[in-house]
Amino acid sequence: MGSRAHCIKGEQLTERIGRTPLLRLARVPAQLGVGTEVQILAKAEWFNPGGSVKDRAALRIVEDARRDGRLRPGMTLLDATSGNTGIAYAMIGAAWGFPVTLVVPASIGEERRRILLAYGANLIFSDPYEGTDGAIRLARELAAREPDRYFYADQYSNPSNWLAHYDTTGVEILEQTGGEVTHLVAGLGTTGTMMGTGRRLKDANPDVVLIGVQPDDAFHGLEGLKHLPTAMLPAIYDPSLVDRMELVNTDEAFAMARQLAREEGLFVGPSAAAAIVAAIRVARELSSGCVVTILPDGGVKYLSTQLWQ
Numbered sequence: 001m002g003s004r005a006h007c008i009k010g011e012q013l014t015e016r017i018g019r020t021p022l023l024r025l026a027r028v029p030a031q032l033g034v035g036t037e038v039q040i041l042a043k044a045e046w047f048n049p050g051g052s053v054k055d056r057a058a059l060r061i062v063e064d065a066r067r068d069g070r071l072r073p074g075m076t077l078l079d080a081t082s083g084n085t086g087i088a089y090a091m092i093g094a095a096w097g098f099p100v101t102l103v104v105p106a107s108i109g110e111e112r113r114r115i116l117l118a119y120g121a122n123l124i125f126s127d128p129y130e131g132t133d134g135a136i137r138l139a140r141e142l143a144a145r146e147p148d149r150y151f152y153a154d155q156y157s158n159p160s161n162w163l164a165h166y167d168t169t170g171v172e173i174l175e176q177t178g179g180e181v182t183h184l185v186a187g188l189g190t191t192g193t194m195m196g197t198g199r200r201l202k203d204a205n206p207d208v209v210l211i212g213v214q215p216d217d218a219f220h221g222l223e224g225l226k227h228l229p230t231a232m233l234p235a236i237y238d239p240s241l242v243d244r245m246e247l248v249n250t251d252e253a254f255a256m257a258r259q260l261a262r263e264e265g266l267f268v269g270p271s272a273a274a275a276i277v278a279a280i281r282v283a284r285e286l287s288s289g290c291v292v293t294i295l296p297d298g299g300v301k302y303l304s305t306q307l308w309q
C-alpha cells in the first residue's frame with residue numbers, strides 16, 4: 001500500500017500535441033455552391049495545448065536539438081516568431097525547464113504578447129516596419145554574438161519544422177481520411193506545414209494536389225494575416241512541391257471567419273479562414289473529392305483586432 005505503482009501515471013502536457021480532430025464542414029460549403037460529392041475536411045489545430053499548429057513544429061525542433069546536443073542544459077532557446085511558434089516554444093520551455101527568448105516585431109498583437117509573457121518568455125522587440133524579416137535578422141545577430149548561450153531554433157531553415165508535419169500531420173490526415181484525401185490546402189508561413197504534410201500525402205499518392213494559400217495584400221494586411229508572408233524565402237521551402245497558389249485578401253478572410261463562427265460553430269483565426277476561402281474555391285471546381293485544409297489556430301487571440309470590432 002502507498003506504493004506509487006497504484007497511482008495513475010497521468011500524462012505529460014507535450015504528449016497532447018498532435019492527433020487533432022479532422023472536422024467535416026457541415027453548412028458553409030453547401031451555401032457557397034460546393035457539390036454534395038465534395039467534402040471539405042478541416043484539421044482543427046487549436047486543439048493542440050498551445051492553441052496552434054505550431055506546437056507540432058516547436059516540439060520536434062526542441063526534441064531534435066536536445067537529442068543531438070544543439071540545445072544543452074543551461075542554454076536558452078532563441079527564435080524569431082510572429083506569435084504562434086513563440087507560444088509553442090514558451091509553453092514547452094516552461095514545461096521542460098529551459099528559458100526561451102523570442103524576437104518579435106513590436107507590432108505583435110496584444111493577446112499574443114500577454115500570452116508569451118504569461119508563459120515566462122523573454123521578449124525582444126524588433127522594428128515593426130521590418131516585419132518578420134527584421135525579427136529574423138535580429139535573432140540571427142543575437143545568436144551569432146552568443147553561440148554558447150543560445151540555441152537558435154531558426155524555424156524558417158530548420159528541417160525539424162517540416163519533419164514534424166511529415167511524421168504527424170500528414171500521417172494523421174491519411175489515417176483520418178482512409179487515404180481518400182485528394183487535395184490539401186494550407187497557408188504558407190515558414191512553409192513547414194505544407195512541406196511536411198504535402199510531402200507525406202504525395203508519397204502516399206502522387207496525384208494529391210497541393211494548394212498553397214497566401215494573402216494578396218501582404219504588406220497592407222491586418223494583424224492575423226501578416227504572419228503568412230515573408231519577403232525572405234524560407235530555406236525549407238521547395239516551390240516545386242506546390243501545385244497551385246491561391247491568393248486571399250483580408251476582407252474575404254475576415255468575412256469567412258465571421259461566417260464560420262456563426263454558421264459552423266468554428267471560431268478560428270484569419271489564416272484558418274483564408275484557408276477555407278481557398279478550399280471552397282478549389283472544391284467548387286470539383287464534381288467529387290476530399291479537400292483537406294489546415295486550420296492553424298482559433299479566434300481568441302484575435303478578439304481585439306479589426307476582425308471582431
Ligand code: PMP
Pocket residue numbers: 052054083084085187188189190191192193194227228269271272296297
Ligand atoms: N497560420 C498561422 C496562424 C500561423 O501561426 C502560421 C505559422 N506561423 C501559419 C499559418 C503558417 O504555417 P507554417 O509556418 O507551417 O507555414
